[in-house]
Amino acid sequence: MRCLISAVLLVILAACSGPPEEVVRAPSEGITTTRSPASRELPPGRALVADYLLVDKSERLLVAYSRGEPIRAYRGLAFGDAPMGHKRFEGDERTPEGIYSIDLRNPNSRYHLSLRISYPNADDRAFAARYGRSAGGDIFIHGQPNGYPGPPLPGNWTDGCIALSNAEIEELWRLVPDGTPIEIRP
Known part of the structure; x- marks a missing residue:
């Protein structure tokens, strides 16, 4: 016993x-x-190299995965001024939802580094065309505005992009190659 x-x-x-x-x-x-x-x-x-990104808009969370395992998580993301719902039209200030990919790196953007999301896809363009509108584009994951010296801007301040702190985008920039799939959930 x-x-x-x-x-x-x-x-x-x-x-x-x-x-x-x-x-x-x-x-x-x-x-x-x-x-x-x-x-x-x-x-x-x-x-480490990320092979998949998951963004949860309601949680304000971006998780980078490698081989199915999370390797980094970023909280407190900023989105467009109208964060609820899927981006449908140019100027609606929404962040898209769905599966896209990182298709371009821009070290010379107006923001501290930027990774372009492949929005709009064929479905997005077709939806906007049915209403005689443009789906928009140039949706990026980026840092803070160039020249802004303070902490990350509060609230939703982008035109539909996903904003991180400058230190976070620097780390993500190193982890994420072009072609990496990104899933953006509501």
């Missing part, structure tokens, strides 16, 4: 100790390190 109680206590203590550390190895450089799974730091000697 005493052995059983001891075994149960050991299991409980092990469960309370928190998550195990992850061992990260970079064989080409002979580096072995440990880090907590919640660490936001890149492990040395290992370049």
Whole structure:
């Protein structure tokens, strides 16, 4: 009986100790390190590349994935002045919803770096055409306005883009290659 109680206590203590550390190895450089799974730091000697982006507009959350595992999360996103609903027309100040891809990198934009989202797709153009309107375009993930020295602007201030802090867009810029799929949910 005493052995059983001891075994149960050991299991409980092990469960309370928190998550195990992850061992990260970079064989080409002979580096072995440990880090907590919640660490936001890149492990040395290992370049991460995102192969999928998920944006949840209601949560103001962007998650970058690599091989099905989340590698970065960004909270507090800013959207267009009319964030609810899918972008339908040029000038509606909505952020699109659906599956697109990152199709262009612009290091010289009016904002601190920008990654273009492939909106509008054929369905978006067809919908707008039925109403005799333009679907719009030039929807980007970008940083703050160039020359703006303060913290990220509050609220929804873009014309339909997705805005991050300058530090966040710099990190995302390094992680995301052209052609990366992006899913934008309501």
